[in-house]
Amino acid sequence: MKVLITGGAGFIGLHLARHLTDAGHEVVALDRLVPQVHADPAASVARFPGHVVQGDITDEAAWALLERPDAVVHLAAETGTKVVADLYDDSVGDPPVDSYEAVISWDVDQLVTALR
Numbered sequence: 001m002k003v004l005i006t007g008g009a010g011f012i013g014l015h016l017a018r019h020l021t022d023a024g025h026e027v028v029a030l031d032r033l034v035p036q037v038h039a040d041p042a043a044s045v046a047r048f049p050g051h052v053v054q055g056d057i058t059d060e061a062a063w064a065l066l067e068r069p070d071a072v073v074h075l076a077a078e079t080g081t082k083v084v085a086d087l088y089d090d091s092v093g094d095p096p097v098d099s100y101e102a103v104i105s106w107d108v109d110q111l112v113t114a115l116r
């Protein structure tokens with residue numbers, strides 16, 4: 001199974017990706033590689049056991065770079081405290097519309113989303 005993990009280079013995404021690849025699955029990450037989490041982005045990419053597409057889940061162009069997976073695990077999130085407000089202003093807390101639109105257009109069977 002091919003699994004797309006948004007925020008895949010992050011803490012949970014990396015662990016999940018390792019478990020999935022150990023179980024024989026293919027993983028792809030869509031991750032913005034935010035500096036507060038990834039002080040060394042190249043090292044984060046090298047650690048991930050699959051292809052990393054560097055992009056923002058709110059950017060339609062980033063989704064266009066991806067091929068249809070069998071499942072999507074949505075973990076991308078600003079986990080810092082102040083950055084969220086600076087980045088997304090009053091859209092904080094809204095669902096990542098682009099990611100759901102992509103999942104719908106791909107007709108993917110499984111979408112798993114992290115709870116905050």
Ligand SMILES: NC(=O)c1ccc[n+]([C@@H]2O[C@H](COP(=O)([O-])OP(=O)(O)OC[C@H]3O[C@@H](n4cnc5c(N)ncnc54)[C@H](O)[C@@H]3O)[C@@H](O)[C@H]2O)c1
Pocket residue numbers: 006007008009010011012013030031032033034037038055056057058075076077078079114115116
């Ligand atoms: N770690 C925990 O204990 C915990 C507990 C409950 C819920 N969660 C949730 O699980 C999810 C993952 O948490 P984590 O601990 O792995 O966080 P993390 O900060 O380690 O990983 C988040 C990843 O998302 C990426 N990212 C941030 N904004 C993005 C964007 N706009 N587009 C693409 N990528 C983006 C970051 O670069 C990072 O790699 C989050 O939704 C978090 O709220 C985590």
